[in-house]
Amino acid sequence: ESLDKPKLRTYNLFKQDFGAEKYVLLNLERDERSYLAQLRCGNLPLRIETGRYTNENINDRICLLCNSGSIENEMHFLYHCTLYMNTRQLFYDRIVNENYELPHLTDRAKTVYLFENKPRQIAKYVKMLMSIRKSTLFK
Numbered sequence: 001e002s003l004d005k006p007k008l009r010t011y012n013l014f015k016q017d018f019g020a021e022k023y024v025l026l027n028l029e030r031d032e033r034s035y036l037a038q039l040r041c042g043n044l045p046l047r048i049e050t051g052r053y054t055n056e057n058i059n060d061r062i063c064l065l066c067n068s069g070s071i072e073n074e075m076h077f078l079y080h081c082t083l084y085m086n087t088r089q090l091f092y093d094r095i096v097n098e099n100y101e102l103p104h105l106t107d108r109a110k111t112v113y114l115f116e117n118k119p120r121q122i123a124k125y126v127k128m129l130m131s132i133r134k135s136t137l138f139k
Contacts, residue, residue, distance in 0.1 A: 028123050029123075029127070032124060035123065035126045035127055035130055036119070036122070036126060039074060039126055040115075044077070046073060046074065046076075046077055047061040047063065047064070047072035048071060048072055058071065059071065063076055063081055064137070065083040065133065065136055066081045067082075074111075075108075078107070078111065078126075078129070079107050083136060087125070087128050094121065095114075095118055095121055
């Protein structure tokens with residue numbers, strides 16, 4: 001089945017019903033909507049994706065922004081990369097009051113919760129992370 005393909009690894013997390021997603025219906029900035037769509041479709045220019053262009057082994061698509069030795073995939077980008085630690089903490093501080101469990105959920109459960117319940121906030125968060133990423137990589 002096509003949903004087993006690695007390219008759809010992130011899309012699989014969310015898509016259970018046919019229909020427009022909440023973030024598509026919101027009045028988001030163009031780049032916020034674009035980043036969310038790229039994230040959901042696995043097209044965000046993270047090493048997990050860009051390594052495909054050069055046939056790099058998936059285990060060699062290591063994050064160049066932290067010293068964790070982790071593959072730079074969507075979950076690493078959103079929840080684990082130390083480059084974004086301060087931004088992540090500010091993001092959590094704003095939304096944890098409404099869901100105290102959020103920091104303790106699995107990455108998958110966090111992502112589903114955020115897309116379903118906080119699409120505007122995650123859009124702004126991803127935009128901030130991408131801005132930090134670009135300014136760090138292209139100094």
